[in-house]
Amino acid sequence: MSKLKEFADLFITFAKIGGFTFGGGYAMLPILQREVVENKHWATEEELMDYYAIGQCTPGIIAVNTATFIGYRKDGIPGGVVATAGMVAPSIVIITIIAAFINSFSDNLIVQHALAGVRVCVCVLVLSAIMKLAKKSLIDAATYAIFGAVLLLSLFTGVSAFVWVILAGVAGIVIKRLTEYRKQSPQA
Amino acid sequence: MIYFQLFWEFFKTGLFAIGGGLATLPFLYEIQAKTGWYTINDISNLVAVSESTPGPMGINMATYTGFTTAGIPGGLIAVGGLVLPSIIIIILVSNILDKFKTNKYVQYAMYGLRAASVALITVACLRVAQLAFLHMDLFQETGLVKDLFNPVAIIFGVLLFIIYKKTDKHPIFYIIASAVIGIALAM
Numbered sequence: 294m295s296k297l298k299e300f301a302d303l304f305i306t307f308a309k310i311g312g313f314t315f316g317g318g319y320a321m322l323p324i325l326q327r328e329v330v331e332n333k334h335w336a337t338e339e340e341l342m343d344y345y346a347i348g349q350c351t352p353g354i355i356a357v358n359t360a361t362f363i364g365y366r367k368d369g370i371p372g373g374v375v376a377t378a379g380m381v382a383p384s385i386v387i388i389t390i391i392a393a394f395i396n397s398f399s400d401n402l403i404v405q406h407a408l409a410g411v412r413v414c415v416c417v418l419v420l421s422a423i424m425k426l427a428k429k430s431l432i433d434a435a436t437y438a439i440f441g442a443v444l445l446l447s448l449f450t451g452v453s454a455f456v457w458v459i460l461a462g463v464a465g466i467v468i469k470r471l472t473e474y475r476k477q478s479p480q481a
Numbered sequence: 482m483i484y485f486q487l488f489w490e491f492f493k494t495g496l497f498a499i500g501g502g503l504a505t506l507p508f509l510y511e512i513q514a515k516t517g518w519y520t521i522n523d524i525s526n527l528v529a530v531s532e533s534t535p536g537p538m539g540i541n542m543a544t545y546t547g548f549t550t551a552g553i554p555g556g557l558i559a560v561g562g563l564v565l566p567s568i569i570i571i572i573l574v575s576n577i578l579d580k581f582k583t584n585k586y587v588q589y590a591m592y593g594l595r596a597a598s599v600a601l602i603t604v605a606c607l608r609v610a611q612l613a614f615l616h617m618d619l620f621q622e623t624g625l626v627k628d629l630f631n632p633v634a635i636i637f638g639v640l641l642f643i644i645y646k647k648t649d650k651h652p653i654f655y656i657i658a659s660a661v662i663g664i665a666l667a668m
Contacts, residue, residue: 324653385556398533466593
């Protein structure tokens with residue numbers, strides 16, 4: 294494939310993701326999984342999880358961070374820029390039209406009903422995406438414990454998510470180190 | 482120079498807002514207080530529009546603010562400012578990650594990070610589920626348990642899950658179909 298075609302492919306794929314993501318960076322996961330992992334093979338499920346975790350504790354918007362990551366890995370700096378441009382293009386077009394011409398878009402009853410339907414769909418799609426990811430990421434008692442702890446702490450404390458992400462990374466190192474240590478000295 | 486100012490304000494937002502669209506909100510209030518480009522009322526309007534249109538919320542907000550302040554070029558420049566820090570930082574992080582990919586400790590950290598990542602996505606899913614399946618405001622008003630649940634949405638959700646598992650079409654297909662069903666059922 295020529296370079297230009299490759300960039301067009303990258304742009305269109307991320308424009309599709311940006312154009313159908315309702316409700317923030319996490320809602321794009323099902324489409325991202327389908328397009329980037331299953332259809333195009335630009336990343337594996339595990340890599341996607343890494344990008345999400347890193348996107349969460351680096352500044353900026355998670356969706357943009359993830360797009361840049363995948364585009365850059367695929368085609369260098371131009372790839373990162375093209376993927377990000379694709380991601381944001383639908384937003385720019387749609388919001389500009391709404392801001393220019395439609396005064397009470399979100400009060401519109403039809404929009405409200407459509408959104409109620411879409412919200413249910415987003416839950417269903419994200420839930421099944423989570424089930425796929427859990428199989429690869431929750432592999433033993435320790436990862437289940439980290440999952441449970443981060444889930445409860447994020448639900449019931451107001452502390453920013455990136456604190457829990459950092460702590461989970463530290464916990465990963467400590468747990469793995471301890472198991473190694475135990476294996477090395479079986480008499481202990 | 483309004484364009485440069487727009488770029489700079491959103492560049493700072495992109496650089497310091499950690500953790501997704503809503504993290505940009507405090508910055509929008511700050512920009513409002515400092516520049517008066519838009520009103521506080523505009524911000525709540527902007528949140529409503531961002532939530533009811535596709536795309537990352539931060540991008541929607543930057544476009545809306547940029548456009549209302551300085552037209553189409555304003556929207557483009559605000560978005561450019563917002564995403565530039567991300568692009569630079571992620572490229573740096575990606576290189577660092579490549580260099581240390583085989584490092585034992587980086588792999589151990591990733592083992593913990595992935596579990597946390599799944600948990601955070603689950604939290605986001607639960608927050609949407611609360612909006613989709615429950616009537617929190619009605620329940621708070623009446624205190625009746627029967628008012629808490631939205632039976633139409635719950636039945637639709639269960640059916641959709643079963644259909645999705647069986648048919649496995651592109652996710653976009655189900656999103657469009659659900660919008661149509663939402664309108665048809667007046668959900």
